[in-house]
Amino acid sequence: MRTLYLTFHVYLAFVTKSFQKRMQYRVANLAGLTTNFFFLLVHIFVYTAFYAARTGPLSLNLNEIITYFVLCQVFFMLMPFWGARSEVTSAIKDGSVALQLTKPVDFQAYWFSDECGRACYYLLMRGLPTFLISIIFFAVAIPTQPITVMAFAVSITLATFMSAAITITVFSFAFWTLDTTGFSGLSYSIITLFSGMLVPIALWPEWLAHIAAWLPFGGLIDIPFSIYLGKITGMDIWIAIGKQMIWVVFFLGLGRILLKRGFSRLVIQGG
């Protein structure tokens, strides 16, 4: 029990360190906040114009759409890829990541902790201000049921874990390819598309929404936000959360295998 506690303590330290590391970038964070609002505004303008000319009812009304995109910006930085890009992948590319093998920590757990620290930072420094300012300026729906709030909290945490696990998996390919920009760019596009970040899945044609339901990426955006908006209720909440859990485990496992292969490749070839 004690060793378990100590182990946890070590990784918690990584989370804190990752958080602190990001505190240095003052200008970048302000710029990021501004960017959030810019994209939020454009989305709202676009959807307001689209809704003005709509015919027939839709599964999301304009208020819900606005809330949806506010949430998108609040949790934007929790989505995959926004942190690991530079440091870890360049360490993989130049082979210096091999040094990690000499440390008595699990590399995936270390990386995962780092990603979680990043998520905490952005939630607090970017997400929270975005949310508070948005409440003032836009008609943001706030959930009233305690169960909704709780379920959302669990779901968005799982989304964060899934995002970290996906990031690790995708960037592990840096062990095999020299240049990951093309690959990661394409993965990013596909992931954001099927997460529902660009256009809510509720507005998609049925056939495509069907495909999305079978893919894991809805767990990043679509599931938590639908819970928030009260579109998923009752037993369905637990089914959705269960689905997220399964995908988190899946990506952690996949990432683990890739990293293991990657490291053994590195050791054999000497970088």
Add this chain to the structure above:
Amino acid sequence: MHHLSLYLHFVKLRIRSQMAYRLSFVLDLFAQASISVIDFFMIALLFNRFKELAGWSLWEVGFLYGMIGICFAVAEMMGRGFDVFQRNVVRGEFDTMLVRPLGTFYQVFAHEFLLRRLGRIAQALAVLLIANSQLDISWSLGKVGFLLVSLVSGTCFFIGLFVIGATSCFWTVQSIEIINIFTNGGVFMGSYPFSIYRWWFRHFFTFIIPLACVNYFPSLFLLEKVASSGVPPLGVQLAPYAGFLFLGVTMLFWRWGVLRYQSTGH
């Protein structure tokens, strides 16, 4: 003449080194094009649900999208040196440029050439051509010229944005991400007709950052929407020159910034 032939020589060298890993290059080209296809697919999805946007059909919006997409991708291809300028400053490579008998603006411009943006250019061009075939535009020599000038000017506009971002590196090596609002954000917002934006937003992106002049005003003219838009016709005719003016102003900013450069390590 010397500058032009030297520039072409630089580009030749860049292209050669990027083609060195041919497979990786081709995959990248393909990835780039796919990413942009997804981009436009999103717009198509919305039109599938909503049919029209402030009086614009899917392919009219596709025309807007194609124009701004081409301008941005060409700007990224040619103005790459300014886009990644932060790296030059950190590595001290800018010092090297300063001891060469060539202008700094010219050298940074000639320093990089990102051939793989061809994928994105091809996709944007394809959307523009499909839009054209769906729209039945009555082309004249004047209109073709107008389109070409608009595309060149729009490219200059985006290069100007990269120049602003690069110049800011002289003060802060945390390159200002705010420029992304105008580059990536600009492409996103420029993919929709400007009439959907609130007046203050629209005015800012017309008179301060002339994004509307890249594709919206030119498209009004080419798609014969000037009368219904309420935009003064003279403004529409002059719009394609805004990009040149913008680039000129950013070049002055650059010159001013270079004099304040503080090299790394004393």
Add this chain to the structure above:
Amino acid sequence: MIEVNNLSKTFKVYHHRKGFFGSFMNLFSRKHRLVQAVDSVSFSVARGEIIGYLGPNGAGKSTTIKMLTGILVPTSGSVTVNGYIPHRQRKENAKRIGVVFGQRSHLWFDLPVQESFELLQRIYRIPEAQYRHNVEVFDALLGLGDFFRTPVRQLSLGQRMRADIAAALLHNPDVLFLDEPTIGLDVVAKARIREFIQQINAERQVTVVLTTHDLDDVEKLCKRVILIDNARLCFDGELAALRRLLSTERILSVDYAETYSDISIPNAQVIYQEESRVQYRFSPEAISTADLIGAILQRFKIVDISVQEPDIEELIKTVYEDNLTLAQKLAEADVIDLTNRKRIS
């Protein structure tokens, strides 16, 4: 050739607060302080001179070089190189100077040396005959042929440095700025580069400004040195004079014909003794070398005698390692009048 008058440069340095709370505060405000990197430095260099521009890390050496080459704009004071003001007439100046920074290459990383050279030929518009002649000469002196077709990124440090120096001279500059040209090189490579610099200087009358940590470079190449410490110029003169000024103490070694029991001499301190071999440390101000030798000859029989000049490397090192700044040390020794330093040189 080079005229520097009251040249100063001040940098703004931003200050980051540490710790959790501090980094939070950094989000809202940043403090800066002004750092004086170069403080009213004046000197002039004549055509064909090789001068060593020396000083400890952070003393302001590189900043001065960057102002002379047009990279940095001075805060105040004036510089002219070849009659040009480097930061105002940067391109004109650039045509007539060659620059080598030891820490990083000026060549194109992914191009072979030859293509880098050809690119430089285009950039500097070097006539074909001159280009070919120079490549031939530099190849003969530096042995560029071994790696002429190798991409710069694959070169060893020594090869890269040879290529960089040759590249800086392709356009026949009047002045060559060398910032740490031998850093990290082995003895053979260093010797080769020094020889080359000497030869180019002698044959082409190229003025050379050399900053270095390696005092061997200085001893082999420079008759004149300029010392800078804490942003201020603290010595400008001949290397021999510097040595004289810095070292008031010398060492005299004697091999006596037999082993004497009492070998003490007034005004000289025995610092080493092994049988008949003795070393004295003495200050020329307290006793002249001739008097000391006279005193020894009066009392003892000797086999061999020699006076050693102190090793400049050792001397400067002790000065830098001292808490005293070099300027203080020199002032203390009362050997240099800082206000009149030009007269001394």
